[in-house]
Amino acid sequence: MKRWKQSELVPVQVELNGVQRRGLCEPRVLLSDFLRDTLGATGTHVGCETGECGACTIRVDGVAQRSCLTLAVQADGRCIETVEGLAQADGSLCELQHALRERFALQCGFCIPGILMTCAEMLKRRPLPEDEQIPGLLAGHLCRCTGYTDLLAAVRHTVAEVRRREAAHPASAPSVGVHDA
Amino acid sequence: MKPAPFEYVRIDHPDELSALLTEHGPEAAVLAGGQSLMPILNLRLRRPRVLLDLSRCRALHDLTPTSGGLQIGAAVTQATVLSWPRLAHQVPLLALALPHVGNPQIRSRGTLCGSLAHAHPQAELPLCLAALDGEIVLRSQRGERRIAAADFFIAAQKTACRPDEYIAQAHIPCQSIDEGSAFLEVAVRVTGQAQVACAAIAGPHRLRLAVLAGQATPQVHDYPLLPEADLRDQLDIIARSLALSCASADDDAYRRQLVVSLGLNALKQAQRARDRRAAVDAQIMEHRR
Amino acid sequence: MSERASRFGPSAGTRVEDAALLCGRGQFADDLGCKPGTLHAAILRSSHAHARLRGVDVSAAERAVGVRAVLTADDVTRWSRPLLAALRVPVLQPVLAKDAVHYVGEPLAVVLAENRYLAEDALEAIRVEYEPLPPVLDIAQALTLDGPRAHADLAQNIVSDRSYCYGDPDAALAAASHRVRLQIAYPRNTATPLECGVVVAEHFPDGNGGHGAYEVMSNFTGPMSLHAVMAMALQVPESHLRLRFPRDVGGSFGTKQSLFSAIVLLCLAARKAGAPVKWVEDRREHMTAATSATARRSHIEAAVQDDGRIAALSFDQIDDVGAYLRAPEPATFYRMHGCLTGAYAIQHLRVRNRVVLTNKTPTGLVRGFGGPQVYFALERLVQRIAVQLGLDPLDVYRRNFIAKDAFPYRAAAGALIDSGDYAATLAVALQAADITALRDRQRQARSEGRLYGIGFAAVVEPSISNMGYVTAALTAEQRAHAGPKQGALAAATVQIDPLGGITVGIDSMPAGQGHRTVCAQRVAAVFGLAPGDIVVNSELDTQKDAWSIAAGNYSCRFAGAVAGAVQIAAQRLRDRVAQHCADLLGCAPQDVVFAAGSLHARGQPEHILPLARVLSGPHWAPALSTEAGPPPLRETVFFTPETLHAPSSDDRVNASATYGFVFDLCALEIDRTTGRVYIDRYVTAHDAGRLLHPALADGQVRGGFAQALGAALSEELRYDGQGRFASQTLSDYLLPTCLDVPAPIIVHTQTPSPFTPLGAKGIGEGNSMSTPVCIANAVADALSSLPQSEHCQDLRLPLTPATVLALVAGGQGQAATGTVAVQTGKIR
């Protein structure tokens, strides 16, 4: 059992995109705020704080979930992946990010960090989702700019590419379209 | 939209939970997946003094098949239940209903027991528990009690769970293989909070329909195998008797109307599923012979 | 200059904005660091629609943990004036309510604390005593003579009542062989960007000669005419209210206009606290209190000839602008005033516009601003005309369209519609839709008893707003007294750095539309460079950059005006550079060729000068270049379309510089069991003049379509019978998800505008105007196969499954189920 008093400053340690990070916060602080304000990882966005919009979606121990519905103290000791960790080691875009840019799939980009994290999880699933399953996997993300069409096309394209590569080279290590933190 | 201050406790063992609930009673709130509680806290609609987080309590993470059914611990997420490989075979109704609950990123944290505890009148899982004659195990320092779904849901967001108790697990009986199931739901958007949902189970000799249409608690109705016209009459009676208080009279009327049409469709689909299952079984038997 | 060699480098034409946004390196307002010591604000808001304030006691909040100050109405009265309105009205909006509250969400006090959590804690310690008053909740109620008033001391809720007459509508109506009428209601809804508002404000007591000055960073998106309103409220000269803008804005669609009152509020809060303050609007605040599209009731009537030709139109329109007439209202009316006759050649027009106050959130810019309300009436009417006269709606369109050779066409109420070929655009749409096959499909569906409908909508999409249009709400005498307002300046600066790099500054604040990409492409093309070589900075600073009252991101002014100004600035700078280096190349200035990062004289590609060297020259040796005028290092251009004049003495107004055209077609089926609408095919044909970047234009269309689909089917800002607000979160206000939005088929025709530098027009708002009514027309058509379909004409948005199913039941001439009618006593 761990017990923290209400205004106590709690040490929280997470592995953020492969780097050990720590900070202090009250038990009530939302993980979204902790990431943005304490750790300075402002790539994760906040659009509603009730779980509806999906902008704050991150991966905790690999699982895509809402950081606005998680307390920072709950993430202590966990491995967190955010949009900042997606690009390739040399800083260039990963396959999925590239596909979004090529297809003009984003406009203001505010929703994108959350969508990318859900897609990152999706691309690691085996079997990969079928085309018709993809909208259902993304239905928890609101985008107010794009009307989703190009976004879905980019995601489908990436999934298809990964599937094609794996079929061609079944022996090689799974390629996932996103950089593994 | 930030929560009011609270004390936070990470529960490692179920006994700690019982002890703290006894200590704090109604001032404490159990935090499971947080997918309902956290929005409520962020909006400051509730201000518990202590938050008891059971999500890391190993003992509550078990999803165990038992002789007659499935035992689901308090910390088991909806995603875990949905991905249990034998779900579609053993409890097809749940396999049909779970995809309607929120979306994948919500289900990855939200627990099945949390949804039962929350007892939202628009929630699918309480409806399923009722349709399946499930049971809930409530635990406190005073001991454990097992309570049937029918007695658990008392009113909208009000259950038989007392302030010093928590849901330790839910028991969901397996469906028999001669049953067919269907789950139909209508919302304003394709996804989102259900306006009306109907869970139907068709056995060889009886039909069951559980309805959610905005009334306080799930309603379950059993029928013999009736012709469609008679079923429609029965559904008309249900529709008429629903105690609704929606935002508008139009909305009320809509829900009543849908209870009839969606309910009928659900019952028909369940019967077709039952017949398909029987046909497959017959084939298998044939094959064996 | 070359792209970094990587596996996934960008292709030509992709957006310069995207790499940062995709990697979490966006710079949205809430991502920018604040000064140490910045306090965080939380705003106490009214829980009542209308109430007298008996007392607001903040003493406990002032003593709460971490709280440094609480701003109250007394401070606000001492340090500021209410917000000026566009018309003379009996009540002006204060930024904090003082004696009474007039809508749910109206600010009452601001707590400034060390962080937002503590600030919200302290809000709960403020005690407010309300004495509830009866609220005004809709237009009908607002009009009653003996009903409640939105403000207790108002003589009436109507704050503006103007009538207009163009041509001889009365004679045309009297002589008409058919008169077709319709009443419509347009609901409150909003564009709901995913990012909410952010304001960071600081007060400098020493500024302004010791009178105090303010600095603000905000994702406010203009129009910057509101900067004057803010400065006047704060009682400082505009130069002492410095506004700066972040690089990225997470969507606005007009709505961030409403932040101007929050900016004033936070400036005063900073003054009270003696420290910089930051406020991040949360979703509940945004939904409740930011803004809303104007709700409208209209009676519309047409004088129609037997062939469907419309001789005259009459509009009687009433707008609910909420609790205050907040600037720029009543612009919802007047933005569309000049083009109220839509795409049609109708010379006789009668209009009455009334504005009422209600106890709801003040209204303002929401994508399409004014268009959705007008076209919901006008295009529903066209559908009714076809039905009533037994005509094919397509014939009604073709017979009434402004003819291709009539452009530029002066519409009855003054719009100078620049260009178009409406019949051609319609033809393109029909072809894309395969209308014959669709109609076959409809016949087939109907023969099976299914409810399948096809709807159309034709809209003229104005862009680049005339800064004077709202004065059409004044009488000619009032206008003469106030002095002329007109034009739509766009400012752009192109400058050269000491190593020859090029930076562009613009006066729009892009919120996702890719302005930086388009500007980079234009300037790169002028100088023979790659877009990646050009830096575009849209972080306007009112103390350093070129701007005017028209600056901002609204009315689709970018493509037509701002990009045009950029183009002119770049060309001027290039011409001046050519002037300076012509000698070096031994040719005439007009023969200097800019290509591939270098310069050469026409016909002598072998003798090149490196461009960067030439461009940077004047920095290092200005004396060498002064002969040909000042050193070519910077060019700022202010462009305004020449056709934008103040409203004429007979109330004609050309409210916009250009007018695009949209023709939409929707085929859908209504599920008879659930009332859900399934879109089978949606075609949207646009003529936005010359398209500067077709992929970005399509993005605007898709996004606008999705928002409009929400407005048509699920979105409404709802209030209950006491005026309590019922759409506080995104689980109450239902935005479409990717499962709800079909992909529209987009087609384009391009008739360049003669009035903008690049021939471009706006394209971002058309679908907000066309799509809701197109879907409604399709639903009406689907219902028309029911026996008593005459009952189904009053279509109200949003067409939720419940609404549609009630219409189906009405069309069948029976209540939903017999039992229900008895139960609720309500037979539709």
Ligand SMILES: Cc1cc2nc3c(=O)[nH]c(=O)nc-3n(C[C@H](O)[C@H](O)[C@H](O)COP(=O)(O)OP(=O)(O)OC[C@H]3O[C@@H](n4cnc5c(N)ncnc54)[C@H](O)[C@@H]3O)c2cc1C
């Ligand atoms: C965007 C979004 C969409 C959603 N859509 C749906 C939907 O379509 N259908 C639907 O049914 N739900 C929906 N939900 C709610 C979701 O299913 C929740 O997960 C569920 O209702 C609660 O489970 P939880 O584990 O998250 O519980 P929590 O949020 O942690 O707790 C909910 C309540 O139950 C209590 N509680 C939890 N566990 C226990 C326990 N073991 N014993 C006693 N009390 C307990 C808590 O104290 C709290 O009062 C949605 C949520 C979001 C954010």
Ligand code: FES
């Ligand atoms: S901010 Fe978390 S879901 Fe919207």
Ligand code: FES
């Ligand atoms: S791109 Fe703006 S919200 Fe998705």
